[in-house]
Amino acid sequence: MIGPEFREIQIDLGALRRNVSHLKTVIGVEHLMIVVKADAYGHGMVPCARTAVDAGADWLGVADVQEALTLRQAGIQVPILAWLHSSREDFQEALTNRVTIGVSSLAQLDAVANASYAWTDGPAPIHLKLDTGLSRNGIAPEEWRKVFERAKYHEGDGAIVVEGIFSHLAGAGPQADLAAHVLFEEGIAHARDAGLNPSIIHIAATATALTSTSMRYNMVRIGIGAYGVSPDDTTPVANLGLTPVMTVRSRVAAVRKVPAGVGVSYEYDYVTPQATTLALVPLGYAEGIPRSASNSAPVNVAGQVRKISGRVAMDQFIVDMGSEWVTVGDPVVVFGDPKRGHPSASDFARACGTIGYEIVTRMGGRCVRVYVEL
Ligand SMILES: *Cc1c(COP(=O)(O)O)cnc(C)c1O
Secondary structure, three states, X not given: OOOHHHOEEEEEXXXXXXHHHHHHHHHOOOEEEEEOHHHHHHOOHHHHHHHHHHOOOOEEEEOOHHHHHHHHHOOOOOOEEEOOOOOOOOOHHHHHOOEEXXXXXXXXXHHHHHHHHOOOOOOEEEEEEEOOOOOOOOEXXXXXXXXXXXXXXXXXXXXXXXXXXXXXXXXXXXXXXXXXXXXXXXXXXXXXXXXXXXXXEEOOOHHHHHHOHHHOOOEEEEOHHHHOXXXXXXXXXXXXXXXXXXXXXXXXXXXXXXXXXXXXXXXXXXXXXXXXXXXXEOOOHHHOOOHHHOOOOEEEEXXXXXXXEOOOOOOXXXXXXXXXXXOOOOEEEEEOOHHHOOOOHHHHHHHHOOOHHHHHHHOOOOOEEEEEOO
């Protein structure tokens, strides 16, 4: 049987705790939001949220209201901002559970105000999300004036209060970031002109929070850095003072000796160059190992960093171990902490033509998550 020790996602909450407290110290602004959307980037939302709060995060960020409600059901009390909604969202349950809504349109603004009129517990705090060049779900600059005026009107009625204004950068380089920063400043000025008085201003995610002091304002929204993955995949996380939280572990499930010239895995994309030993690792694309890792991604097998040989299949991949001695049950680390001799999530991602964010977030399938504090 392929037991749980063959498919393990180890989550080091100790590393998460140290990353959060390190980021809080080096960034040093009033509010630190840790982003735990998408099941905390594949690390498990509730345990990561609890640990982050314990380590000093005073805000949590999620995409959907549903994620925020899950955090509330788990008893988490800190303010939570949710910023991705359908155009016909009913915000009543969100408000009842003190979820702060990131508002991206006039329709959403009215929907929050309506939900708040029906709910009598004081004005609902909201954060207005301005588009400053990402062209996703923020309020477009042409709409700012109209939305700010309507927000002021709803504030007058006691339905809402604009507690925050925020935006998200495209990461398209310093020039684009600067243009977005200028536009964001204009947006904040227009909002103040319209009589709004937001007390929390935020635009920076991990990459910008670490590199640009002028864009930290009084809150930053940190996702990937908290999980110990580099936001750009080129700077080693250790250089940022961060430790990888996720380690994907397996064990060699089968070993076979083959002669030179043997085709390995589907379509024979790998042919053994010499007589060798093949190790079978029981993780496949069902577990989130991308098929693009075929013949390219590094893994640590029995203490040696080698490349995946041939195609990644649904349930397994093969590693050519050359003359290394390897036996069934030997430990495998797909990615983890380079300080322990493992490829990093970024190393693995680069070989697959993707980014560390995608690699950690997609891992799952039949893996079991194991929480540790190292
Ligand atoms: C995901 C997300 C973040 C976190 O970004 P990182 O690069 O992971 O730090 C911040 N803000 C918004 C709006 C997001 O969607």
